[in-house]
Amino acid sequence: MKSFICIFTLSLSFCAFGQTFHTDSIWFEHAHSYRKYKIWLPQDYDSTKRYQTIYCLDADLLFNSLVSSTEIYSFPDIAKMPPTIVVGLYFDQRNDDMGIESDKSQLNETGQAFIGLIKNQLIPEIENAYATSEYRAIVGHSNSSTFIQFFLWEEEPEFQGYLSMSEYELKKDTEHFCSLSLTHPIDFTFVSAKKDAPYRYDSGLKHEAILDSCQPSNFNYKHIILESADHLTMVPQGIPLGLEELYADYSSSLPNTDSLLKLIGSQNPVELMDSLVKMKADKYDAHASYNFTEIDILFELFVQTKDSANIHLATQKYAEIFQDSSEYFYEAQCLELMGANRAAEKAYLKHINYFPDPGVWSYKRLVWLYMSKVVNLDEALYWCEQGYNALQEEEFLELIRKIGKKDKKYQKKADKLVKQLSES
Structure with a gap:
């Protein structure tokens, strides 16, 4: 039948x-x-x-x-x-x-x-x-x-x-x-x-x-x-x-960063990593997908090559895969490591504006940037205040005190802000 x-x-x-x-x-x-x-x-x-x-x-x-x-x-x-x-x-x-x-x-x-x-x-x-x-x-x-x-x-x-x-x-x-x-x-x-x-x-x-x-x-x-x-x-x-x-072949480790840097040649880091990630997926005839370690490697390659102009390509890749709106935070940290501090400032601000639920580190990294690299203590105080109002974390008050100690011209302003926030 x-x-x-x-x-x-x-x-x-x-x-x-x-x-x-x-x-x-x-x-x-x-x-x-x-x-x-x-x-x-x-x-x-x-x-x-x-x-x-x-x-x-x-x-x-x-x-x-x-x-x-x-x-x-x-x-x-x-x-x-x-x-x-x-x-x-x-x-x-x-x-x-x-x-x-x-x-x-x-x-x-x-x-x-x-x-x-x-x-x-x-x-x-x-x-x-x-x-x-x-x-x-x-x-x-x-x-x-x-x-x-x-x-x-x-x-x-x-x-x-x-x-x-x-x-x-x-x-x-x-x-x-x-x-x-x-x-x-x-x-x-x-x-x-x-x-x-x-x-x-x-x-x-x-x-x-x-x-x-x-x-x-x-x-x-x-x-x-x-x-x-x-x-x-x-x-x-x-x-x-x-x-x-x-699936051991799929999860096998990529070469270390030094080895990958030798492979880049005229490619940008995204092109190199895309080709390597695709290779592991080819056996299974499935679409290639980065894991978190590979995204970390991608950002590290941009840092090592000091390619601040194109790091947005890694940010886009992160956003496509993880879809959690935290991509600008990673971009900002990498730009800091490259010494591109003004670009890092913009990326941290994008992160705080776009990320639905900024945490302590979202504000602290920006405050530290203003305290030590893009020296602007007024902005540092402002973002301490914003962080405290959003999260009610005592460590922002401690950061304000440190700003006052860092520059005596800001001592009174810092003390006043601590008192104001503590009493609010």
Whole structure:
């Protein structure tokens, strides 16, 4: 009977804590019933960009933990993972759907049909609806971790990344792993727990020994052993650790600043950093995204090259990524380090005017600039007063006293201002 996709015309969507979830169902022709799936989109999802996709089976157990870890690791401040969409597929009759025939190291007719459901229905449905890249990963636990390995034995594996937790060994695993002939790299991370069922823990050790022995080409593997976890508690421990390993290439460190300075040549720092950040994203065919460390490096390169005229390019990059209106504060500090103090003054003033909730340091850095570099003690007193009125912090009164001590001509004015603010 011909397989076909049947999606409910009305799907359920909701947002919580800045996240977007969609729940829908797909028709499994072989079993004449629907299988539910759930999609998580990142808060800043943009259909003009590209996102790698992680699929997980056993979604009732794995989906929430996977979404939590993915959201944290793909958040711009951390960026241990490329921008990601997560899809969780739910079983109906779990072991029947997978159809693993352990004694024969194969899938029965239902299991093969379920592979087809994922390859020929679910993946095309997701990729037609969302801005996905060609890099896909899949996550399984317990029997579903064994099931996802059957994708590896295909001539062209559907997934490029695998996170397998609490798998068990099949008789033909040595033959299958050692006969892998991959034309493209595969990342394979498997997780074992010492307090799991002994045969599952032993299976992880045997798989490691098999892979160490035959070393299949284009197959990058890592075995994680959890000392204190059992069959279920390995999920919240294993998912974040597994994702770190699976996406280690994405989070690898850039060269140090001295090395980067040698690479700049005729480029400006943004052009150099854009090319390096893009390189780490190319493997995952996803849009490139800076993390906070890389933004710091970008500003540092502008400082080292003393390029005060173009540092606004770094400020724009910061604003595009973090969208928190604090970009002028970083620009101002860098301009100070370059000795471009008048430009730093303008940047601090922009920060205070544009940032919705200036803090103590927003005012203090500007006051210090007026006290020591752009010597203007009247402005220093004015911004101490503004800072105190906004935040009611005693340290602004102390700064006013220091200004009075710094220049005796300002002693009376400073004392009067302290008294006025203290009594207000």
